[in-house]
Amino acid sequence: MPSNKFYKKILYHLGRDNKSSAKSLILLLVLGLIGYGIDHVNSYNHNRIKSDSFISTKENKAEKVADLASIDSWHPLKKYQVTFKRTIDGDTFVVQVGKKDYKVRMLIIDAPEMNFGKDLAPNPFAEDAKEFLNARLTTAQNIFLSVDKGPKQDHYGRLLAYVYLNDSNESLQEEMLKKGLAIVRYVKRPNDSLVDRLRRSEEFARERKKAVWSVAGYVKDHRYKP
Structure with missing residues (x-):
């Protein structure tokens, strides 16, 4: 998610009236959206890894219990x-x-x-x-x-x-x-x-x-x- 500092930069450029500031504003917006996308993907991957790890741990415990449940196994x-x-x-x-x-x-x-x-x-x-x-x-x-x-x-x-x-x-x-x-x-x-x-x-x-x-x-x- 873009930081507060990022939004302050946008407000600063909105107060300037020239083509250069307009280009800078567009560039900042694009960079902000890219940054947000990366953060979102990283957060998703992190949560998925934690979820997969939790499922794997539960499966391992289940296998161990199954092994103990019967000496036939x-x-x-x-x-x-x-x-x-x-x-x-x-x-x-x-x-x-x-x-x-x-x-x-x-x-x-x-x-x-x-x-x-x-x-x-x-x-x-x-x-x-x-x-x-x-x-x-x-x-x-x-x-x-x-x-x-x-x-x-x-x-x-x-x-x-x-x-x-x-x-x-x-x-x-x-x-x-x-x-x-x-x-x-x-x-x-x-x-x-x-x-x-x-x-x-x-x-x-x-x-x-x-x-x-x-x-x-x-x-x-x-x-x-x-």
């Missing part, structure tokens, strides 16, 4: 953020995905049994594993799950997943294996993409006789022998 080895609810034992916990709660069974590891409902005491290091898992999940700012290339759920309906906390690329499975609070177990193709990494983490703890590896004969043939 999850892609293999891609991370999806979830909400932690509670810990069950050393390798199982509950999360909220969209509006639904899921039990999560951590892929390829097995923590010592708590022996719920068996009228037995927890196996050695079972409580340690549960406490460690619970502490990591309750203090994490962000929790992500990642499914593998095979079935997303087991025959109990539990979600089979790798677990990642915050911005770490090391899975929670690897953390627990390195501390000797779990062993590599239940390796089933094609849900075995990270098995080599997990075996290296297990070997790290075994060589240092950490936790479950500190008791001779407790782990044998890839299972616990309490």
